[in-house]
Structure formats: structure tokens, C-alpha cells
Amino acid sequence: MTPVSENNDDIGGSGYSLEDLSAYLDRGRIPRIPAVERNAECQAILASMERMGRLSREIVEEQATEPLSESWYDSIMREVMREFRAGRDIPLARADDGTELVVTEGALYELIRAVGDGIDGLLVGRVRLDQPEPDAPLDVRVSVSVRFGRAMNIAVDEMRNGIRAAIERHGDLRVGRVDVTVGDVHLDEGEHS
Amino acid sequence: MTTISAAELAPRIDLAVTAVEGVRECYSARPVMARAVEHLTDVEGSLADVDDAAGTRAVTVCIGVSSEDDAAVVAAAVATAARGAGEDDIPSSVRVRVARLIAPRS
Numbered sequence: 001m002t003p004v005s006e007n008n009d010d011i012g013g014s015g016y017s018l019e020d021l022s023a024y025l026d027r028g029r030i031p032r033i034p035a036v037e038r039n040a041e042c043q044a045i046l047a048s049m050e051r052m053g054r055l056s057r058e059i060v061e062e063q064a065t066e067p068l069s070e071s072w073y074d075s076i077m078r079e080v081m082r083e084f085r086a087g088r089d090i091p092l093a094r095a096d097d098g099t100e101l102v103v104t105e106g107a108l109y110e111l112i113r114a115v116g117d118g119i120d121g122l123l124v125g126r127v128r129l130d131q132p133e134p135d136a137p138l139d140v141r142v143s144v145s146v147r148f149g150r151a152m153n154i155a156v157d158e159m160r161n162g163i164r165a166a167i168e169r170h171g172d173l174r175v176g177r178v179d180v181t182v183g184d185v186h187l188d189e190g191e192h193s
Numbered sequence: 194m195t196t197i198s199a200a201e202l203a204p205r206i207d208l209a210v211t212a213v214e215g216v217r218e219c220y221s222a223r224p225v226m227a228r229a230v231e232h233l234t235d236v237e238g239s240l241a242d243v244d245d246a247a248g249t250r251a252v253t254v255c256i257g258v259s260s261e262d263d264a265a266v267v268a269a270a271v272a273t274a275a276r277g278a279g280e281d282d283i284p285s286s287v288r289v290r291v292a293r294l295i296a297p298r299s
Contacts, residue, residue, distance in 0.1 A: 013225035015232050035232040038240060040220040040255055040292035047295070089290060093265035098286035101268040107294045111260050114296035170294070171265025 011081065012041030018081055025049050041084045044110050048080045051117055079126055083109035090131065090138070093171035101171065105129055108167065112142065115162040121147035122155045125183060137176035138167065145184035156180045196281045199250070203239035209274040210241065210254050215267035217295050218257035241275070250285035252276075257293035264291045 009017035014035045016024070024036060025046055036042040052073055089102035109127050116124035125143040132139070140163055146155050160178045167175050197205075211219055221228055222242040231238050242253040252275050258264045268289040275287050 013228055015229065034237045035228065038221045038237070039228075040218075040257065043218065043220065043257070044293055047293075092268055092291065095269065095272070099269075099272045100286070100288040101265055101272065101291075102288070103264055103291040103294070107264075107291055111294040111296075114260060114294075117296070166260060169261075170263055171268075 011045060012039045012084070014039045014042050016042065018045065018077060021045055022049060040104075041106065044084055044106060045077075045081060047110070048077065048113070051114075052076065055117065055123075076125070080109075080113070083127060090173070091135070092173065103170065103173070108138070111166050112140065112163055115166050116142070116144065116159060119155060119158050119162065121150035122159060123184075123186065137174040139177040139179075140167075140175060141177075141179045141181070143181045143183040145186045146182050148185050148187045152182050156182065196283065197279055199243035199245045202250075202252075202279050203241045203243045205278040206241040206243065206252060206254060206275045207239050209278040210256065210271050213267065213270045213274050215258055215262045216256050216271060217259050218293065220255040220257065220292055222253040222255035222290065245283075248283070250279075250283045251288070252285055253288045253290065255290045255292050257295050258291050260294040260296050264294060267291075 009019075011017065011021065016033070016036055021036065021042060024033060029037075029046075036046075056073070084106040088105045090105060090108070092101040092103045095101055108129055112127050112129075113124050116122055123145040125145060128141040130139040130141070131137075142159065142163070144155070144159060146152050159180045163178050164175045167173050207219065210216060219240050221240050223231075223238065223240070224242065227238070227242075240255070242251075244251045244253075254271060254275055256268070256271060258267045268291055271289045272287045275289070276285065279285070
């Protein structure tokens with residue numbers, strides 16, 4: 001694998017692109033690439049790819065349907081990559097003695113996506129985090145797709161409550177608004193409306 | 194007062210941080226340029242970033258924590274471990290960056 005040089009596809013300053021990471025994962029992460037294995041953003045992207053792969057396999061196994069479409073997979077992975085480029089650090093807890101404890105915005109995006117992955121019949125599309133002022137609660141906006149036949153209000157409530165609980169477990173982090181929008185309905189047959 | 198150089202301290206911090214309960218992964222906290230040089234020269238340097246300037250020392254470490262643990266508690270323990278890794282009296286600031294909240298495998 002030849003690392004990309006200066007281009008916009010570079011992930012976390014690693015020198016590798018999304019396509020490079022996909023090929024690396026397909027090869028079983030052998031031979032080991034330290035620049036990827038020691039890079040938080042690359043690790044998060046690889047974890048997302050693994051989750052998406054598992055999700056696709058589960059859908060095929062449980063419902064005997066087509067795997068998730070490649071274009072849908074690509075669009076989600078591009079979205080995940082964009083989220084991890086949002087490099088703002090958010091204070092986790094107050095500390096004296098010159099200690100700063102922070103969490104990256106990217107870590108919170110990953111956390112929110114993981115909440116969605118755990119909810120039956122729900123696929124996470126776009127995630128947005130907003131903190132109007134420093135120390136203000138975090139506002140979250142998420143667009144999701146709900147499987148046809150699944151009660152939307154229940155899925156949305158699970159997502160909303162799950163996001164709040166998952167974020168507020170960590171230090172001083174507090175959540176303000178959580179807006180969950182159902183932007184799509186997907187069918188059992190693996191087709192996306 | 195015994196002084197220890199930044200280059201000597203960084204690997205000690207790496208070891209100390211890795212041993213902290215709740216730390217799932219450790220990542221490079223070094224600036225992008227430093228990482229690029231490591232990449233080009235095929236050298237694996239330390240993960241912790243230790244910067245000495247004007248008689249003070251700034252330490253940055255970057256970690257991944259399980260999403261089920263309180264990241265603030267783990268990060269505070271990491272900061273304590275990072276401070277304990279040095280054996281000198283150079284005043285230092287410590288920054289712990291939680292770069293991933295890792296979901297347990299289902």
C-alpha cells in the first residue's frame with residue numbers, strides 16, 4: 001500500500017486514505033502499519049468499517065437479503081471520516097494543578113453512532129454536535145433510517161435516551177437538546193427507500 | 194534535583210499510561226509533523242508528547258477508553274500516572290485527550 005501524499009483524503013495526518021484503510025482491513029491488518037495502528041482517527045475509522053461489515057453480514061444472515069448497498073456504505077464512511085476531522089476538544093472535567101482532561105468531538109461522534117448500532121431496526125445517517133458556548137450543554141442532531149414496520153416513535157425514543165445516557169456517563173458532560181429525525185425508511189429486502 | 198530529558202521521559206509515560214486501569218488503547222499525541230517524520234523514517238517514537246520550553250514542561254497523552262467507563266475518572270488516573278513517571282521537579286502541565294470512547298464488542 002502506497003500512502004497518499006498531500007491530499008484531502010489523508011486521515012488524521014497518517015498519510016493514508018479511506019481506501020487505503022479499507023484495503024488494510026481486507027488484508028487482516030497485515031503487515032502492521034504503525035502510522036495507522038497508533039493513530040486514533042485511523043483506529044476509529046477502522047472500527048466503523050468493522051461495525052458496518054458486521055451489520056451488513058447480520059442483515060444478510062438474519063433476513064436472507066442483499067448486503068447493504070456499496071453506495072450507502074460509502075456515503076456513511078465519508079460521513080464518519082468528516083466527523084473525525086472535527087477536531088475540537090471538549091472539557092471532560094475540571095481539574096486544578098495544571099491538568100486538562102478533554103474528550104475529542106470525534107470520540108463523541110463514535111459514541112453516538114455506537115448507540116444507534118445497538119438499536120434494532122435503526123441505521124444512523126448524519127450526526128451533528130453543537131455547543132453554543134463553552135461549558136454549555138451539548139446539543140445533538142441525528143438523522144436516522146428506520147426499518148419498515150418498526151415503530152418510529154419507539155426507535156427514536158430509544159435513540160434519544162441512549163444518546164443522553166451514553167454522553168452524561170462521562171465526567172461533567174451534559175446534553176441539552178437531542179433532535180432525532182427519521183429521514184429514511186429502509187426495507188427488509190435490503191433496498192433503501 | 195534530578196532532571197530527566199523529554200526524550201527519556203516520554204517512553205516512561207507511555208508505560209505508565211498503558212498500565213492504568215480503564216485505558217483500552219494509547220495513540221500518538223505527537224504533532225502531525227513529528228508523526229510524518231516517524232512515518233517517513235519508519236521509526237516508532239514514543240506516543241506521549243513531552244515539550245520542554247522556558248523551564249516548564251507540557252505533557253500530552255492520547256487514549257481510548259471503554260464507553261462504559263467514566264472517561265473523566267480514567268483520564269484523571271492517567272494524568273496522575275503521567276506526573277508520576279518523571280522523577281524531577283520540573284513544573285509541568287498535563288493534558289489527557291480521550292480520542293475514542295470504544296463500544297464493547299457485541
